Amino acid sequence: MAARDGDDGRLAEPVSSIVERLRGHRATIAIIGLGYVGLPLACTIARKGFSVVGFDIDETKVDQINAAVSYIGHVGSDEIAEMRSAGRLSATADYARLPEADAIIVCVPTPLTRHREPDLTYVVETTEAIAPHLRPGQLVVLESTTYPGTTRDVMRPILERGGLRSGRDFFLAYSPEREDPGNAQFSTAAIPKVVGGDGPEALQLATALYDEVVSRTVPVSSLEAAEAVKLTENIFRSVNIALVNELKVVFEAMDIDVWEVIEAAKSKPFGYMPFYPGPGLGGHCIPIDPFYLTWKAREFDVVTRFVELAGEINTAMPQRVVDRTIEALNQRQGKASRGARILVVGVAYKKNVDDTRESPAFKIIELLEKRGSDVSYYDPIVSEIPLTREHRELAGRQSVEFSEGSLSAFDAVIICTDHDAIDYRQLVAWSRLVIDTRNACARNGIAAEHVIKA
Structure with a gap:
């Protein structure tokens, strides 16, 4: 000592x-x-x-x-x-x-x-x-x-x-x-x-x-250089995820599948790195770290427009998923959001983990319930929603059973987290309407008229 x-x-x-x-x-x-x-x-x-x-x-x-x-x-x-x-x-x-x-x-x-x-x-x-x-x-x-x-x-x-x-x-x-x-x-x-x-x-x-x-x-x-490294790593990811999220919106309007485009683009052996769209950012780092830099930058009278724009795009994704779900319910079933029974599949922020920090699924649940929907969730890894800072009201809710009787009772199913443990063929077979935010169905070779990418 x-x-x-x-x-x-x-x-x-x-x-x-x-x-x-x-x-x-x-x-x-x-x-x-x-x-x-x-x-x-x-x-x-x-x-x-x-x-x-x-x-x-x-x-x-x-x-x-x-x-x-x-x-x-x-x-x-x-x-x-x-x-x-x-x-x-x-x-x-x-x-x-x-x-x-x-x-x-x-x-x-x-x-x-x-x-x-x-x-x-x-x-x-x-x-x-x-x-x-x-x-x-x-x-x-x-x-x-x-x-x-x-x-x-x-x-x-x-x-x-x-x-x-x-x-x-x-x-x-x-x-x-x-x-x-x-x-x-x-x-x-x-x-x-x-x-x-x-x-x-x-x-x-x-x-x-x-x-x-x-x-x-x-x-x-220096200490400051090491601190900046972590912010740089996660801002890099945030900006690129925002880019593909925006491309998803643009290509969707053109009736082009952004997932197909990304898969083809990543065949290029140089000058390209694949990033994938989704329902919003989750985890403790990527949704948060950019704002640490933008806050500090203001002390030096520097405006981080590029970083802040990426944050705005990614933060808007849960609302887009909700809008697509409500649109599909209305067009496919003649249902309004109020009173609709909706199942969110996956509340972990990423696949195959039990970590729910900053999960976009929670924001999607909140937005749907504000519209009057009756929302439940299924997650094979997260059996009960833990207490979180932003969504304390969701704490204690428990995952529903994964069965035909359970899934068929919902008007729509939203795939938010694409855990490997989920049987997507059964999910599609048992569901009336599937909103797929992760391309999980197509990735597993499943195509059906009632599956909509969002």
């Missing part, structure tokens, strides 16, 4: 010794925030031989981890049990245990306010919880997605309140999370990590840590 020499303000243990402890996997790592980023990271680091202590204010999560029970679909309980039995993973809600750690990694949510401005509440509260327990020699890494300047301007002053100084007594770094839940090809350990430090020693320590955990580390020149 490193300690500072009070006479000269230097660490009693040189940074090189801390680096060697990290490289020798003899360090203890604290993970704060045991959600979709923190828990996979904790398991990955523990699997590499480190001792990991997970921290979360939700004591239910703490109890589940200590009982070797996973609450995230793509993290197996057997994986947690293995790390628990090896003595390399534990969980607690007691921040007084933070001094045990050589490195503290913060993985807490960074949502938006209702006015689409950054909400750093979790980052600030977590940093304030760390500060009283911070000891000399510790490395603190923020992984939460945020705007450039957060680590330096928000976290560092809080951590320095007790008299310790970043770069002298403790070390501060930023490394953006790059989780892709449900992607079997790219696990946490297989994804390269970008690292930026508050000074060369912080960068050296953070690089030494992640070198032992992931396939490759990519050091950058």
Whole structure:
């Protein structure tokens, strides 16, 4: 454990010794925030031989981890049990245990306010919880997605309140999370990590840590550059998804199938990368990250027109799905939206995961119910809608049964999430009207007059 020499303000243990402890996997790592980023990271680091202590204010999560029970679909309980039995993973809600750690990694949510401005509440509260327990020699890494300047301007002053100084007594770094839940090809350990430090020693320590955990580390020149990397990655996706969503609308008016166009276009081996339209953006990153940059840009009197336009297009997609559904109900069945029974298929934000954060399905349900429709949902992975910030009124609703009797009772079925576990042939056979926002039916070789792409 490193300690500072009070006479000269230097660490009693040189940074090189801390680096060697990290490289020798003899360090203890604290993970704060045991959600979709923190828990996979904790398991990955523990699997590499480190001792990991997970921290979360939700004591239910703490109890589940200590009982070797996973609450995230793509993290197996057997994986947690293995790390628990090896003595390399534990969980607690007691921040007084933070001094045990050589490195503290913060993985807490960074949502938006209702006015689409950054909400750093979790980052600030977590940093304030760390500060009283911070000891000399510790490395603190923020992984939460945020705007450039957060680590330096928000976290560092809080951590320095007790008299310790970043770069002298403790070390501060930023490394953006790059989780892709449900992607079997790219696990946490297989994804390269970008690292930026508050000074060369912080960068050296953070690089030494992640070198032992992931396939490759990519050091950058500053905290701000590392923060900007994550925004760039997700804004790239947001803008390109907005482009294909707009093309879908244009081609639809021309009676051209945008999905066919994309499949043909991606045969080009250079200069093109396929993106796909859908019912709107979901997940914690892509619907949120662009607004972190647009907000920060205003501080420098820069208008991010391109980024904001992409956000507007993507945000409008749930309403378009609702409009297409109501139009089809009226044209095909002579029904109005009021009183129509509608089933939303899939409430996870992406296929084959149980993560519902920012799912466009919730907005679609809300818009339909405002029109007077009676809306239910089916999802083979999400049996009950969890509590969410934006759609608290939906919490506790349960998935209906997937059966002929159930599906045939609905006037329309909207495919929002194209889970592989769904039997699309049966769905089409049992449904009166199918609104397919993911091209799931055509992709499975199913064509029917009552299937409409949206």
